[in-house]
Amino acid sequence: MTAPIPGLLGSAGPAQFEWLVHFCGRPNPAAVTPTVPLAIRNQQPWQRLFSILWEGQIRGFAPFGSDSPMVCLSESPLEHLRWLLSTRQWPPWGLLLRRQTVYDLGGGPVWYARPEQLEMLPAELRGWTVRFETGVNRSDWLHEREWRIPVPLANPVLPLPADAVPVILVGDPNWQPTALVSRTICVDDSGMQVQPGQLGHPQMVEMLELPHLWTAAERWYWDPDQQQILQIPR
Incomplete structure (x- = not known):
């Protein structure tokens, strides 16, 4: 059976963004899913970015509550991205992929589901969900505005097309993956x-x-003093 040809998404509105960011680290003290190997957990975000750029692929891991490996991204317009970096303290290292590219690769927004809704889902769909709950078992991750791309269980990597990464975010304007x-x-x-x-x-x-993904992309730098995202001149 021939796989369906992805269609075109509609234009992003003011609360949306045409680019989705894959962060190479997590803010402290946010937990890391236990499926991530210790060797990768011990890497600094810039080291993870270095590996992604040279390998030309992103490794996927099963998120909490699922056995299905996924690559995770955030749909964050610039002001929201600035808030994630400043207030939520996300490490400023990552790649921005086009929203259309993410969709074409099989990705889509996650489902923020209440516990009673989660219980109704079969195991194979749990990788698309994030538990949404208040109270004692609080789980409120709506601010991450998450999208996910499923990757094969046997080889959980997402090869990046040559033109897939229009922007790379760094925390040091002089850094490069040489x-x-x-x-x-x-x-x-x-x-x-x-x-x-x-x-x-x-x-x-x-x-x-230098890896092609790096030379083909714009570079953005998070300036913690100015609390701004700045474009690095080529």
Whole structure:
């Protein structure tokens, strides 16, 4: 059976946003789902962003109350995103994906469900839900405005299309995911690269390389002093 072709979403209204942010960390003391391996939990948010950019994929994990791995995002217009970073203390490291791209990849908004509604759902749908409850067992995460993308249980990763990430959010305007790669090239007497066999002397040089997702995206920086999201000049 042929998979359905995703349709186009309507334009985002003033309370919505065309881009959804995948944060690379959680604010303290927010709990992390126990399905996240300890090695990843121990990483700093910028280290997680580094891995995502170089691997070209986001790893998904089963959220609380579910066995279905998901990649989680937040639909946060700029003023709401500023509030998450300043008041709710979310670490300012993440990727923003187009809302349409998230939908095309099988994603959608979560269901904030009361406990009695959750009990009516089959296990295979629990990954789409967030428990909504007040009182002793309080669970109120409406401010996260969450979307999720399901990923396969056997290989719970979301490969990112080359044009999927229009913006990257960082907490340091000078940060970049560089890696030193050593390789041998032939150079002539002036230091210009030439083809092997031509006049020149091979030598080892260190070449700075950057992942495509980084070079193709705008970069935003959260300035804690100004309490503003600023665009980093290219």
